[in-house]
Amino acid sequence: MQLDNSAANAFRKCPLLYFETYVQRLQRVTVEPSAMDYGTRVHTLLAEKNHILKGESDVQLSPEYPHPGLEAEAQAMVAAYNSFYPVDPFDIVDVERTFQVNLPCPLCKSCADCNCNVADVPGVHTYCGKFDAIVRLHSSGKLAILEHKTESRNSKMNTPEAWASRTQAQLYIWAAQQVYNEPIKGVILNILTRQSPKGQVGCSFRRDDNLLYDQSKLDEAIADIVWVADQIETCERLGFWPAFREACVSPTGWACDFRDPHLIGWTEELKLVKFKEAEQYLSL
Numbered sequence: 001m002q003l004d005n006s007a008a009n010a011f012r013k014c015p016l017l018y019f020e021t022y023v024q025r026l027q028r029v030t031v032e033p034s035a036m037d038y039g040t041r042v043h044t045l046l047a048e049k050n051h052i053l054k055g056e057s058d059v060q061l062s063p064e065y066p067h068p069g070l071e072a073e074a075q076a077m078v079a080a081y082n083s084f085y086p087v088d089p090f091d092i093v094d095v096e097r098t099f100q101v102n103l104p105c106p107l108c109k110s111c112a113d114c115n116c117n118v119a120d121v122p123g124v125h126t127y128c129g130k131f132d133a134i135v136r137l138h139s140s141g142k143l144a145i146l147e148h149k150t151e152s153r154n155s156k157m158n159t160p161e162a163w164a165s166r167t168q169a170q171l172y173i174w175a176a177q178q179v180y181n182e183p184i185k186g187v188i189l190n191i192l193t194r195q196s197p198k199g200q201v202g203c204s205f206r207r208d209d210n211l212l213y214d215q216s217k218l219d220e221a222i223a224d225i226v227w228v229a230d231q232i233e234t235c236e237r238l239g240f241w242p243a244f245r246e247a248c249v250s251p252t253g254w255a256c257d258f259r260d261p262h263l264i265g266w267t268e269e270l271k272l273v274k275f276k277e278a279e280q281y282l283s284l
Contacts, residue, residue, distance in 0.1 A: 023236075
């Protein structure tokens, strides 16, 4: 099966959340733009900039976001970002590159010398995703992955400690090595922090480049995501998706989008008014 980081994280959090989001393909309708909408808009503006820096002559600029407040904040952030980083220490090689690579099967550990990469062999999965950008460093001439992350003020989601415990960086480095067939220096986290809610404190920027290739961490990351893929296939085969009820409401009071239908059942109003078909993240 195909699996990306977001889907794997949803399953780890709650298998029933994975089912609603990636099997039923449901997404909650929101009236006001969310932090995800803001992040998506900033990513789009940065991608357009990087396409131009790459030297592409036919870059199609996207239409403005329909919410004026979000559009104005996103444009202001990217303008401030461009002033903060007037010159980058790298060249853009690729932008918004989707990928799909075979995960090593759990039997042979390396599929180079066997014939296991066929769809009817259990335990063989593909890992997919999208690189925000691939860059070539001026200092070493090596490739690196540039990942943009927007965050709210006081967020702890993108601290070095938080990323050190995640599997995404190692899996991305490994996947990039398969795609580009050369060593990858590491992941550069390009972190853009939003202004305060009322604008008293402006946006800020930082780059963390200490996420380097580590074979032992990669082995653990691959074993983990293969296990998740195996569990998803088991749930699909059994037609049973366990619910982790502790994830319905967080300690801070945040409630899962699917809390209400899972408590009171799916009503016609919930199906037709509160939810819509989820957008496709990857086009492979």
